[in-house]
Amino acid sequence: MTALPVFRYHPDPLATGSVVPSEAPCDCCGQHRGFVYDGPVYAVADPEALCPWCLADGSAGERYEAQFTETEGRVPMEVRLEVDRRTPGFRGWQQERWLTHCGDAAAFLGRAGAAEVRRHPDALAGLVAEFGAEFCEALDADGQPTAYLFRCLHCDRHLAYADFT
Template sequence: MDDLVNDTVSTALPVFPYHPDPLATGSVAPDPHTACACCGRVRGHVYAGPVYTASDEDLRGRLCPWCIADGSAAERYDASFCGVVAGDVPEAVRTAVDRRTPGFTAWQESVWLSHCGDAAAFLGPVGSAELAAYPDALDALRREAVAWQWSADEIERYLGSFDREGQPTAYLFRCRVCDAHLAYSDFT
């Protein structure tokens, strides 16, 4: 088979500064058979996250991470891969996250957190057990719940109920500037 069409074993995943391990988060999945809808190559991995586009074509599970990284998928399909980039960040950062970074699936629309004037690195969905190692992220979630005007008991019950695979779920990020951990929660 032509090298330009099938290079499933020879190519390492591209580097995504805002999503350092998309395999671990489930946003990229191994797939030795699917040809990318954008470049036509079988690369051994496909993007499994959300694709926002006006196109009628269903692109989920049909784009390779390389076409996301180089921006060709966003360009060809006028696609984006992130719901909302929260906070005040430069337009170039917003574009890098939205059009050249694998997004993630949330219960509602995903929100990409920012800190120190930059988008944060997405580390993945987490439950209460995983969150225990990140007190700064827990504090962020506590502040989020305080804004909902819940009682202290309700907030602590809520923080103890996070489930990585179920709901509510917390989404963990790390600031690329100061290494602080951030999180937000989501449920239906």
């Protein structure tokens, strides 16, 4: 089986569930690659299956004038385009946000519950400041509220935000 393309800002899209095994052909290239993207697509058209290779090379974003997430914060335009149009997004309860730090997009590590967030005191501190300790103890990676964990590619600081319905 062919190795998945490398996504700088989403290092393990299989582990996060944003890319899943599938025999469906890609709507963009028509190939059966063994994997498809399983995340939000913000576009006029509604493609049913996109392979990770068409996300990585930008052809899916270009063909469908699609975004797969939304970058939050101030970053160079080339970073914004790479994250929004060439990186697998992820599903959240509300509007997903891609966090930034040190003038760059951060790497998405996945959904996190209280136990996962506690392993990253820097991320936990930000969530406690915003929501309080009791809320943070209720975080659930598979339920709600859910935290979304990121890591800065420059200083290794962990960042998170939380949402729920």
